[in-house]
Structure formats: structure tokens, C-alpha cells
Amino acid sequence: MLKPHLLLTAIVLLLIAGFAVHMTRQQHVSVATGNQTSSADRTETADNRSDGGGNGYSSGDGYRDRGRNSYGNGGDRDVPGQFDYYALVLSWSPTYCAEKGQDDDAQCNRRDGRRYSFILHGLWPQYNYGYPSECRLPRRPFVPDNVISSMLDIMPSRGLVIHEYRAHGTCSGMDPARYFATAHRLFDGINIPQRFRNPFETQVASPDDIRRDFAQANPNFKPDMIAVVCGSKGLREVRLCLSKDGQPRSCGQNENPRKLCASDRVFIPPTRSTGGPDTAARRSVPDNTSADSAPQNTQRQSPLPGPRMDYDYGRQAR
Numbered sequence: 001m002l003k004p005h006l007l008l009t010a011i012v013l014l015l016i017a018g019f020a021v022h023m024t025r026q027q028h029v030s031v032a033t034g035n036q037t038s039s040a041d042r043t044e045t046a047d048n049r050s051d052g053g054g055n056g057y058s059s060g061d062g063y064r065d066r067g068r069n070s071y072g073n074g075g076d077r078d079v080p081g082q083f084d085y086y087a088l089v090l091s092w093s094p095t096y097c098a099e100k101g102q103d104d105d106a107q108c109n110r111r112d113g114r115r116y117s118f119i120l121h122g123l124w125p126q127y128n129y130g131y132p133s134e135c136r137l138p139r140r141p142f143v144p145d146n147v148i149s150s151m152l153d154i155m156p157s158r159g160l161v162i163h164e165y166r167a168h169g170t171c172s173g174m175d176p177a178r179y180f181a182t183a184h185r186l187f188d189g190i191n192i193p194q195r196f197r198n199p200f201e202t203q204v205a206s207p208d209d210i211r212r213d214f215a216q217a218n219p220n221f222k223p224d225m226i227a228v229v230c231g232s233k234g235l236r237e238v239r240l241c242l243s244k245d246g247q248p249r250s251c252g253q254n255e256n257p258r259k260l261c262a263s264d265r266v267f268i269p270p271t272r273s274t275g276g277p278d279t280a281a282r283r284s285v286p287d288n289t290s291a292d293s294a295p296q297n298t299q300r301q302s303p304l305p306g307p308r309m310d311y312d313y314g315r316q317a318r
Contacts, residue, residue, distance in 0.1 A: 080135045081173025083125035085249055086242040087227075088186050091121035092196075092235045094269040099233045107156040115273035117196055120154045121237060122164040123183040125171040128252040132171040141166045143176045151180050154187055186246060191217040196268075203268040207261045214238060221248045227255035234267030 093101075093116035097108035107116060125132055148161045155161050161180070169179040193213035195203060205213075207228040214226050221240060225248045229237035239260075241251040 078132045078135045078171065080137065080171055083132055083171060083244075084128045084252060085126050085244065086186075086246075087124045087126050087239045087251070087255065088183070088190070088242060089121040089124060090118040090187075090190070090238045090240070092237065092268070093117060093119050094271055095231070095234045095236050098269055099231070104157065113274040115271050116156060117198060117271045117273070118192055118238070119156060120151075120183060120187045121160075122168050123172070123179070123186065124168045126241075126252055126254050129254075131254060133167055135171040137170055141170050141176075143180075147176050147180055151184065154184065182246075186242065190214075190240065193217045198273050199268070199270045200272050202270055204265050205268060206264055207257060207266060210235070210238065210266065214240070218248075222250075224250045227251055227257060228261045228266065230261035230263055230266045234269050 093107060097104070097115075101108035107119070143162050143165050148158050151161050152158070155164070165176050165179060169176060172179050172182075174182065193216070195205075195213065207230070208223070210228045211223045211226045215221050215223050218240075225241045227237075227239040227241070228235070229239065239251070239255055241249055241255065243249045
């Protein structure tokens with residue numbers, strides 16, 4: 001029979017060992033739970049990410065299925081220069097300001113009374129099914145200040161300019177200067193229909209009406225080359241599809257009309273700019289004037305259907 005003091009010592013040692021085992025198990029559970037939470041946070045961030053520029057534009061761009069590319073590279077995605085066509089995305093500024101622009105003074109709350117109609121949201125490389133995004137480059141995707149400044153007349157947010165190159169421009173195969181020069185020339189080549197130049201009254205139109213208006217003002221574009229995006233607050237975007245060399249072409253599945261705007265009637269909030277000519281209006285011509293005969297009132301010449309843009313689309317970078 002154990003002596004009392006030895007029995008007490010054994011009991012104490014057993015209690016200490018049991019406590020140590022319990023703490024070890026708790027630590028493992030805590031680590032596992034922490035890892036699961038971290039993974040969930042990363043998923044939420046990826047699905048609901050904003051552009052990081054403080055301008056409220058979503059980098060989800062209206063569809064989540066990024067699809068697969070059609071290149072013979074084993075299905076690799078997000079390779080600079082490997083895409084099928086461009087979408088030139090024009091954002092209807094009054095709707096953006098109504099939805100997300102309450103704190104965006106540069107675009108929505110200017111003190112001089114100027115309000116924007118269509119601005120350039122971006123120039124997006126697209127696959128026929130899906131799209132590339134944030135392509136990996138051998139260098140940091142830095143956008144110089146002079147390039148940003150050159151875009152602020154049609155993209156009134158520094159954050160939007162920076163985001164668009166990181167998310168989309170990196171997949172074009174062009175450096176920031178050439179990418180934004182191309183985007184600006186393409187935007188300059190679009191004639192904005194009369195009803196969108198500086199409307200003071202609310203309008204309602206069908207997506208087909210909007211496509212028809214743009215096709216009439218831009219005879220090189222057919223309705224299947226134009227997509228309309230709408231939301232709960234009304235017209236959000238008009239997308240015009242272009243080949244790599246800047247020629248109008250039919251849109252891919254990303255611009256599926258029923259996916260981007262299922263409504264038959266689209267609310268078009270007014271611009272009501274009182275601070276001077278609207279950006280889009282300065283780039284427009286009367287609806288009864290053809291694009292080919294329109295006087296050039298900007299320094300940049302329209303590339304539609306001008307000279308081919310013979311860039312190497314990232315072959316040097318790869």
C-alpha cells in the first residue's frame with residue numbers, strides 16, 4: 001500500500017498531465033478554426049472585391065464565370081495578349097452617381113455644375129467565353145502620372161484609371177501608355193447619339209432602342225456588336241465590341257443581351273450638366289452626319305476604321 005504522501009504526489013501528477021493534454025487539444029482546434037475563417041475571408045474578398053481606387057466601380061464587371069480561353073496553350077488563362085476581342089465599355093455616369101457615387105466628388109459632385117454623360121469605364125480584353133483578368137507581368141503594373149492625367153477628361157477618377165490597367169490593361173499585352181492611348185482613340189471614334197449628349201429629362205427606352213441609336217450614329221457597328229447593361233437604377237453601360245486591331249465585330253457570350261439587361265424598358269436618368277459642354281457631346285456629331293464625313297474636333301483621329309494597330313500584344317513580355 002502506497003504511503004499517503006506518495007499517493008498525493010501521484011494524484012497531482014495525473015491532474016497536471018490531464019490538464020496538459022486538454023490544453024494541447026484546445027490549441028489544435030483553435031488553429032483549425034482560424035485557418036477555416038481565413039479561407040472564407042479570402043473567398044469573400046475575391047467574390048466582392050472593389051477596384052481599390054475609391055471610385056465604386058465593380059471589378060466583377062457583370063458576370064462571375066470567367067470561362068476558358070480558346071488558345072492551344074493547355075488551357076492557361078490570364079496570359080497577356082491572348083484574348084479574342086475587346087469590349088469598349090461606356091458607363092452612363094448619372095446611373096453610377098445615383099448608385100455608388102455619393103462620395104465621388106470628381107465625377108458626381110463637381111462645384112462647377114458640370115455633370116458627365118457617358119464616360120469611358122474601360123477597354124476590356126475578352127475571350128469568346130469568359131475573360132482574362134489581372135494578367136501576370138514581368139514588371140509591376142505601374143501607371144505613370146502623365147498617363148493618368150491624359151485620361152481624366154473621359155475617365156474622371158485616378159483610381160479608375162489605375163484599376164483598369166491592373167485588371168484589364170495587363171491582359172492587353174500593351175504597356176500603360178499604349179493601352180490608354182488606344183482606349184482614348186477608340187472612345188474618341190464613337191459618336192454618341194443625340195439623346196445621350198446632355199439630357200435634362202428622364203427617358204425610358206428598350207435595350208433594342210439603345211442599340212439601334214448607337215448603330216445609326218456609328219454605321220460601322222451592327223446591333224450584334226453593341227450590348228446594353230442595365231440595373232435597378234437604370235442604364236449602366238453600353239459596350240461596343242472590337243477586334244484586336246480596332247475594327248467593329250460581333251460580341252461574344254460575355255455580352256449576352258438577356259444576361260446583361262433582361263428588362264424591356266430601361267430607365268435613363270438625366271445628366272443636367274450646367275457647367276459647360278459635356279465630354280461626350282464634344283465628341284459627337286449630328287445624327288444625320290455620317291462618321292466618315294464628320295469633322296474632326298479632337299486632336300486624336302478615330303481608328304475606326306482607320307489604320308491597324310500593329311502591336312505585338314505581349315509577345316515580348318512573355
